[in-house]
Amino acid sequence: MSIALEHVNYVYSPGTAYERHALKDVSLEIEQGQFVGIIGHTGSGKSTLIQHLNGLMKATSGNIYYEGQSIYEEGYDMKKLRTQVGLVFQYPEYQLFEVDVLTDVCFGPKNQGLSQEECEKNAREALELVGFPEKYYRQSPFELSGGQKRRVAIAGILAMHPKVLVLDEPTAGLDPKGRDEILDQIDHLHKETGMTVILVSHSMEDIANYVDRIVVMNRGEKMLDGTPREVFAHYKELEKVGLAAPQVTYVMHDLKERGFDVAADATTIEEAADDIMRSFHD
Amino acid sequence: MEMIHSEKLVYEYDKRDEEGNVIGTNRAIDGVDIDVAPGSFVAVLGHNGSGKSTLAKHMNAILVPTGGTIWVDGKDTKDPAELWNVRQTAGMVFQNPDNQIIGTVVEEDVGFGPENLGVPTDEIWKRVEDSLRSVGMLEYRKASPNKLSGGQKQRVAIAGVIAMEPKCIVLDEPTAMLDPNGRREVIQAVEKLREEKNVTVILITHYMEEVIDADQVFVMDDGHIVMHGTPREIFSRVDELKVYRMDVPQVTMLAEELRKRGLDLPRGILRREELVEALCRLR
Ligand SMILES: Nc1ncnc2c1ncn2[C@@H]1O[C@H](COP(=O)(O)OP(=O)(O)OP(=O)(O)O)[C@@H](O)[C@H]1O
Ligand SMILES: Nc1ncnc2c1ncn2[C@@H]1O[C@H](COP(=O)(O)OP(=O)(O)OP(=O)(O)O)[C@@H](O)[C@H]1O
Ligand SMILES: [Mg+2]
Ligand SMILES: [Mg+2]
Secondary structure, eight states, rough: OOEEEEEEEEESSSTTTTEEEEEEEEEEEETTTTTEEEETTTSSHHHHHHHHTTTSSSSEEEEEEEEEEESSSOOOOOHHHHHHEEEOSSSSGGGOOSHHHHHHHHHHHHHHTTTHHHHHHHHHHHHHHTTOGGGGGTSOGGSSOOHHHHHHHHHHHHHTTTTTEEEESTTTTOHHHHHHHHHHHHHHHHHHHHEEEEEESSOHHHHHHHSSSEEEEEETEEEEOOOHHHTTTTTHHHHHHHHOOOHHHHHHHHHHTTOOOOOOOOOHHHHHHHHHHHHHOO | OOEEEEEEEEEEEEEOOOOOOOOEEEEEEEEEEEETTTTTTEEEEEOOOOOOHHHHHTTTSSSSSSSSEETTTTEEETTTHHHHHHHEEEEEESSGGGGGGOOOOOHOOOOOOHHHOOOOOHHHHHHHHHHHHHHOOOOGGTSSSGGSSHOOOOOOHHHHHHTTTTSEEEEETTTTTHHHHHHHHHHHHHHHHHHOOOOOOEEOOOOOOGGGSSSEEEEEETTTTEEEEOHHHHHHHHHHHHHTTTTOOOHHHHHHHHHHHTTTOOOOOOOOHHHHHHHHOOO
């Protein structure tokens, strides 16, 4: 087992006017090699949750285990944890600070103690993976467009070759092609290397297309946990908590209501098209 | 008179070396002619780095053209005497909300814009309340903006511009961090402003679903406008859109996939009801 959360609670600014109980008794187990999606309304606790996974935030109560060992144990190597559980923040452009793009992406591997040569090799690979054009490698990260900055930030984490990759809204602000390219690349890495991927996203379509399992957060609590088909079957409940099913799921429900012989649990275009064609041929 | 009108608009960023010396230029906008009618809803699409934000920043004179001209409500943005008028006419929601949140309390932040415009105090509070309600953030009015989640901050930034009641609102990816419900709410709030106050809306987005109701769609590519038309015209040209790194709404994509598999569906289906009706007719 890769990561386990046991009865985790987190309270922001306890005892002040800003006190907010952001995580409520969350228990969760994530196996090595899973591709997990986390969805939930704005403010439901997703970012708070994932910042616990690499020890950046410490639970107010409860426990977290990485590969069987409690990360709150005395003397636990947090630095190592942070290179194994790579976290790409929600606004990763704030993590960019070096003089140029390549140096910025080298920062992580350099911290892991790799040689300059290895750092650069990893950095170049990672930048290529996220589709960042080589002609901008020596540009200052501050002089890039929003989507370009985001690619650099993702490359910065990939360059460390983490075992667990946690992405907080990685595709917000990416153009459609870029969104597909990056998610395809991550999916490929996941399949190739067995890397665990945890993806926070507000795009129900992206979630349905890539993940094996969805965890739904609502007001700090874990509300649902299952396969995309299982979770999106609860689309009415999801709507009540600010979410939705992918567009195609709604189409299928409408068709079923109009008397089509379809299963109505499709969550991707492929599944929906298969189901519709079958109903026409029967 | 057009709300926005540009002729051969060009903008070049300076390229600098480590010491800050200019070593060249990067042409982000390259000869853009654009017309936006008052009260219309216009969407701008385009790949990352295609020049959308640079164009948007010309609409409230954060940037002034290095070539050509842009007029906002008839005012040339290059004219320093018009700067205040231009900023008052066109309100902007930036791509990253953290760049524009200034107050230490949400309601203060939202009230800041109208206050600056000299709106009377009673009216300010009314606007603050209305605009926070319209983005679903009224219960956070006393909260501190920097302690909000990403999506919550974005909603506050939108409320801030709504409260200024500009004639024209430029939204640069306002929904990028919002949940599905929040995205719908923002688009609805903007639509309402247009209906009730005839506000012109310019929306930059990477979500194809959000532009279905636009009057016109512009697609940018490397500083140029390469496609222009109604959503139905634009989304009928799936293959061309792909060349520009764009996409179509998921419903349009499903219809396209079914066409490929032999169903005789019309091109340019945008809404789920349209697809369902078309499939019912085929049965
Ligand atoms: N520094 C802070 N101090 C106090 N409360 C906070 C702080 N940061 C976040 N919160 C609150 O904690 C709750 C959870 O926030 P979190 O950022 O985890 O949400 P999220 O699910 O990631 O939302 P989004 O989809 O908008 O990014 C929210 O109600 C938020 O207002
Ligand atoms: N401050 C700056 N200095 C120099 N070049 C810049 C600056 N800001 C943007 N650019 C460059 O100008 C071009 C257009 O950028 P712009 O931000 O307008 O793109 P965009 O279409 O908004 O992209 P995105 O979808 O990623 O937000 C890009 O090549 C970018 O690298
Ligand atoms: Mg978040
Ligand atoms: Mg932009």
